[in-house]
Amino acid sequence: MRDFLEISTVGRDGLEAILEYASADLPKVLAGKGVALVFEKPSLRTRSSSEMAAVSLGAHPLYITDAEVGIDKRESAEDISVVLAGYHSAIAARVFDHRVLERMAGSLREAAVAVPVINLLSDRSHPCQAVADLLTIQQRFGGLQGVEIAYIGDSNNVALSLAEAAALAGAKVRVASPEGYDFDAGTRDRLAGIGEVSFGEDPLQAARGAKVVYTDTWTSMGQEAEAAERRAVFGPRFQVNAALMSRAADDAIFMHCLPAHRGEEVTDEVIDSPASLVYRQAANRMPAFKGILYWAVAG
Secondary structure, X not given: OOOEOOHHHHHHHHHHHHHHHHOOOOOOOOOOOEEEEEEOOOOHXXXXXXXXXXXXXXXXXXXXXHHHHOEOOOEOHHHHHHHHHOOOOEEEEEOOOHHHHHHHHHHHHHOOOOXXXXXXXXXXXXXXXXXXXXXXXXXXXXXXXXXXXXEEXXXXXXXXXXXXXXXXXXXXXXXXXXXXOOOOHHHHHHHHHHOOEEEEOOHHHHHOOOOEEEEOOOOOOOOHHHHHHHHHHHOOOOOEOHHHHOOOOXXXXXXXXXXXXXXXXXXXXXXXXXXXXXXXXXXXXXXXHHHHHHHHHOO
C-alpha cells in the first residue's frame, strides 16, 4: 500500500513502474472491492477517468460529492478518511487544500489502516495529470529521455507536477511565467535538483526548439476573482499561438490539461491543429489513473 500525493514522493522508480502499469494489461486486483472518489470540486476528465480506471481493475467506484462529506464542515478530514476506509480499498480525493490529503493519509497511518490516499488534484499539485502527460509524450516520441518541454503560463499545480515528473523521467523542462506568477526560489531550487529544469520570463525563448509546448488556463478554479487581472498580466505575450509554435521544433506537439479558454492561453489554430494532442492527452487520464491505482494497492 502506497499513498500517491505528489510526484516528488513517488521517486524515479515509482514513476517508471506507474508508466509501465499504465500501458499494461493488468489483472483485476480490486474485484469486488470499492474505490472512494471524493470531489470537493467537480471535473469532467477526473471523474470519468478515475471511475473507468477503477472498473478496469474490477473495482466498484463510488463518486462522493462535497455535499455528502462536507470536509471539515460536517466531519473532519480525519474522521471521513477512516470511515471510508471501512468500505473501500483506496480513497482518491480532489480537494482545494493539499493539507487535507496529508491529514487523510496521516489519520489512516495512525490508525494502522492499509488503505492508500490518491491525489486527484489539490492546490499544490496535480500528479495524475502529470502521469497522463508523460504517457502522451512517451507514445508520441517513443521515450522521455532528453525530450525538451516548454511550459508557458502560470506556475501552478499542473506546472509543478509536470516539471517534477518530466525531470524524474530524464526530460528537459523550461518554464516561462510572468514575474509574480512564477515558482518561489525554494521550489525552483528543488526542481533544478531533480533534473534539467530551468526558469525564465520569455515564452519565445522557452519554446525555441522544444518538442512539447504545454500551457494551462491563466485562471484556475477558485481564482475567478483574479480573472481580469490575470488576463492583463498574461495576455497576449503568454498566449500559445502560431507565432510561438513556430519557434518550437518542426515536429513539436501542443498539450493542455483542459479545459481550455480559447482565445486566451491558446488560439483555435493551435489547439485544433494536427500538432495538438490534447484529446489523446485527456484520454490518457484513464490508463494513467489505472497505473497509479494498481501501483498504490498492488504494485
